[in-house]
Amino acid sequence: MPGVQFTILESPCVPLPVENIDTDQIIPARYLTATSREGFGEKLFRDWRYKPDGEPDKQFVLNNPEYKGSVLVTGRNFGCGSSREHAVWALYDYGFRAVISSFFADIFKNNALNNGLLPVVISADKLEHLFMLVNREPSMKVRIDLEHQLLEIPKAGMALKFDINPYKKECLLRGLDDIDYLLSLKGEIEKFEKNALG
């Protein structure tokens, strides 16, 4: 089965300059009772996006018509807390395809990579600079080129190299799926079981 492909993305940014955003904020636990992967976008950042009476909170960036785009720019330690993959499904379903931060929580990062949502890590200084640029010009576009591992900000004449593990990069560029690969190892896994566990 094909996985999700990611090659080049060009988009304005949505800034959310808060640190330590946990997956309970990205998708509150009370919405985790669904048995499919679809429809979580509606509940993305539910308790920050809406007031208790259900009215959209105009202060929150997703309700600000100036900011539209498929790149979320956010503070360090994004995605900490619960392992719920629903957080990634919610971001993806809402329309995000990449998240930029100075560092991500481990499980969130793995979940993101397994669903074609690209986590882009840049230094704290560069992140600060990007927030400043986006604040100044909300419609400013960034360009993410996975093959060359480049985050380009043409307006500022900036091109930042980012790290990604080579295996996941290959999977995303080619739309490959981990499970197909693991299934192809069946013989080796059985041999391991016999030798190591037998």
Added chain:
Amino acid sequence: MKPKTLFGKIWDSHVVKSIPGGPDVLYIDMHYIHEVTSPQAFEGLRRRGIKVFRPGKTLATADHNIPTLNQHLPIKDEISRKQVDTLGKNTGDYGINFFGMEHEFNGIVHVIGPELGFTRPGMTIVCGDSHTSTHGAFGSVAFGIGTSEVEMVLASQCLLQYRPSAMRINVTGKLNNSVTAKDLIMYIISRLSSGGATGYFVEYAGEAIESLSMEGRMTVCNMSIEMGARGGLIAPDKTTLDYVNEKAGKINIPVSDRNIEYWSTLRTDPGAVYDKEISFNASEITTMITFGTNPGMAMPVGGTIPDPPADEKEAASYMKSLSYMNFRPGMKLEGQKIDYVFLGSCTNGRIEDFRAFASVIKGRKKADSVTALIVPGSKMVEKQIYTEKLDSVFREAGFEIRQPGCSSCLAMNEDKVPPGKYAVSTSNRNFEGRQGPGARTILASPLTAAAAAVTGRITDPSGLISN
């Protein structure tokens, strides 16, 4: 041979294959699943038309969304009921053991695995739940995974994983009176911050760790994820073996001589190198509470809320947290009125936690202003509470014991704390809205939670314990 860390030994012995420049194919000995993070994984298997590769190595329970009252009745919330029914159907279709809501072995996944004898030293253990790190208390490599990875394990009993770095945290000396395993780990997290161990697998060592019971060790390892660590583990010793031997008979998973021989090798070799090593002195640790909205924001029960950090962005996030809690820098929380108390969760829902709570409330009364949610971690813990007649201590003090489940730790069921109310909770996360929209959580040990329950205020438990 090059000396190895405990973590390195277990990891290396489970690598089926290393992809050059890529991740390891890691064999998984034990896979726990629950109703919330598994349905989409089974849906994936169906779409691919494949079976579960080793159904005997997966164990299922319903814990996250189930009610803690009237479990003999169908779950009222239709979507929650469907989710639990889906797990029943999936485990039935694929031949997986399932301890559903009314089963005598039902309970929180990280409570039942150890108490039923499934969790053993030297294993690799995963579950679609970040608190899987709990099982590291036995000297196993245990960590939380996402649903796509649950599907990988069901399909192949393997995961593709990059090897994390290794950190050792030494805690020398002895813990003070009234200072529990919960205070110990909250102290460590407050020193490292909520992201301070990201990328690491942590081995806890030192006298203060070795002197902990298995329940205490599980509490410590459980919260490893709250400082960002992939997992935490403690080398198995006599305490571990005694516990494992005692539990081996529950559903007859015997301990062999070969097991014991292998387990005795599970310690870090002298001279093994860690990527990072930190030491703390146990005597400096006091009873702890949180004051903000992540577990890194913790202080001594008698302390004052620290000033915001110097960095402007960090200060903004810090003040956002305090504003949610309606607290201010410089404030003392001891004596602060609270509304709810929650005893339970995979962090503090074991028998020892109920004994600790009972030791404080015995001969006292619950404060009228406090609503208490007292939730055993499993049916077996519940049974033990009644066997030890702790139930009468709770009842006489005005507390009602509920039925097992994750309950108010993440409030997927009805056990919610109302907006704006303060809850002293023995769980693991004080995130915004974690115990219900607008709820304000203060994490603490079972002793401190009990002290709050009988006084209606944040109280250091030392004065209430007769030594």
